[in-house]
Amino acid sequence: MYSFDYVRPSTLEEAKAILASHPEARPVSGGQTLLPTLKQRLANPGLLVDLQKIPDLRGIEITSTHVCIGAMTRHAEVAANADIARAIPALAYLAGGIADPQVRHMGTMGGSLANNDPAADYPGAVMGLGAEIVTSRRTIAADDFFLGLFTTALEPGELICQIRYPRVERAGYHKFAQPASGYVVTGCFVSRDLQGQVRVAVNGAGPCVFRQSDFENALAVKFDTSAIDTCQQGSNGLNTDLHASAAYRAQLVKVAARRAVTWALAAR
Numbered sequence: 001m002y003s004f005d006y007v008r009p010s011t012l013e014e015a016k017a018i019l020a021s022h023p024e025a026r027p028v029s030g031g032q033t034l035l036p037t038l039k040q041r042l043a044n045p046g047l048l049v050d051l052q053k054i055p056d057l058r059g060i061e062i063t064s065t066h067v068c069i070g071a072m073t074r075h076a077e078v079a080a081n082a083d084i085a086r087a088i089p090a091l092a093y094l095a096g097g098i099a100d101p102q103v104r105h106m107g108t109m110g111g112s113l114a115n116n117d118p119a120a121d122y123p124g125a126v127m128g129l130g131a132e133i134v135t136s137r138r139t140i141a142a143d144d145f146f147l148g149l150f151t152t153a154l155e156p157g158e159l160i161c162q163i164r165y166p167r168v169e170r171a172g173y174h175k176f177a178q179p180a181s182g183y184v185v186t187g188c189f190v191s192r193d194l195q196g197q198v199r200v201a202v203n204g205a206g207p208c209v210f211r212q213s214d215f216e217n218a219l220a221v222k223f224d225t226s227a228i229d230t231c232q233q234g235s236n237g238l239n240t241d242l243h244a245s246a247a248y249r250a251q252l253v254k255v256a257a258r259r260a261v262t263w264a265l266a267a268r
Contacts, residue, residue, distance in 0.1 A: 002041060008050040012057065012161070015049055016136055019157040022047050027159060029072055029111030032103050057110065057161060062087050065167055071110025071160040079104065088129070089267045090171040090189070094121050097175070099182040110160040113145075116152050116208065118239065119183035121175065123209035126163065128189025128201035129171065134162040149207040168193045170223070172264030174256045175204065178243055186249045188212075188256035190264055192223055200257060205238050205249040215257050224265070225258045 009015040019025050025047035028034055037043045051057055057072035062083045069078065078084060079096035098104055098121050112122045113133065126133070126142045133140040136159040145153050154160070168191045175187030184204030192198050200215040218227040233253035238246035 002038070002044045004038075004045055005047045006050065007047065008053050010053045012054055012136065012159070015051060015054060015159065016157065018047075018049050019159070022049075023156060025049050027051055027114075029114075030074065030107040032099075032107040032111065033115045033117065051159070057159075060084065067091065067165040067167065069109055069163050069165070071113075071162060072108050073110075075099075075104040075107050075109070075112075076101070078109065087167055088165060088171055090173045090191075090263065091125055091129070091165060093263075094125050094173045094189070097121065097177070097182070103182075109163060113163070114152060114154060114160055116146055116150050117183075118149060118207050118209075119178070119181075119185070119204050121173075121184055121187065121203065124173065124175075124184070124187050124189035124201045124203035125165070126201075127203075127209045127211060128173070128199050129165045129168060129191050130193075130199055131166065132164040133160055134164060135160055143211075146208050151208070166193065170264040170267065172260040172262065172267060174259035174263060176252050176256060185243050186252035186256055188253060188260045190215075190219070190257060190260040192219070192264070196220065198223065202233075202253050202256075205233075205253055207237075207239065212253065212257070219261065223261065225261050228254065228257055228261075 026045040027049045058070040061068040067087050075095045075098045085092040112120050131142050133145050171191040173189045176185045186205045187203045189201045198216045198219045200212040202212050203209045214231045215228050233250045235246040235250040238249045240246045
């Protein structure tokens with residue numbers, strides 16, 4: 001690991017000022033991705049800005065219309081929160097299946113979203129529910145946030161502060177996980193809101209989470225597994241690695257979607 005300086009601001013304004021004056025600085029939330037990267041000498045920031053002491057970045061608020069979660073809220077907190085489990089059961093379920101207990105007790109929602117690993121779980125929930133990302137500068141819709149492999153709409157020095165998930169009529173999630181790491185090989189998050197709009201987000205299969213519009217259109221007509229029997233997911237642009245080929249991932253998308261719909265129908 002290369003040498004670096006380290007600061008731990010206690011307010012959001014202090015963190016923003018440090019990042020503005022040190023363009024090479026990297027913010028640290030749970031450190032579940034950045035620290036291993038540093039250990040492998042794949043990154044060499046001159047300054048790490050630890051966000052763990054900033055109270056404004058933590059907390060869970062449930063309203064009649066939204067579930068609002070601070071960016072520094074840990075996966076285990078989301079999974080164990082009974083109010084989230086009642087408001088959006090699939091979100092609590094997703095959080096409880098991330099990686100392993102050690103990662104769930106250190107990793108944060110904001111850190112996961114800012115990193116935008118294609119094998120992460122939370123991008124599926126954010127895209128699948130049509131959430132909003134509230135940053136230190138603006139509010140970004142889910143459809144505008146994820147731009148590509150490890151790439152988001154965040155600008156240098158911009159921090160995720162809160163994620164606002166709209167409450168929906170039904171939602172479900174299913175993933176095929178890599179057995180050793182728990183990372184998503186292929187997953188699908190499905191929701192139907194109170195107006196009947198359906199969203200289907202696919203994570204793990206491609207370089208970045210994406211919406212599956214054919215599945216959405218079919219499920220908008222009939223929210224049942226049979227609605228997507230004739231739908232297909234193409235393999236073009238999907239990932240191929242040692243865990244699965246693009247063609248295999250294309251098949252898994254449909255299976256994951258069916259199981260996510262089954263989960264959604266059983267949850268409420």
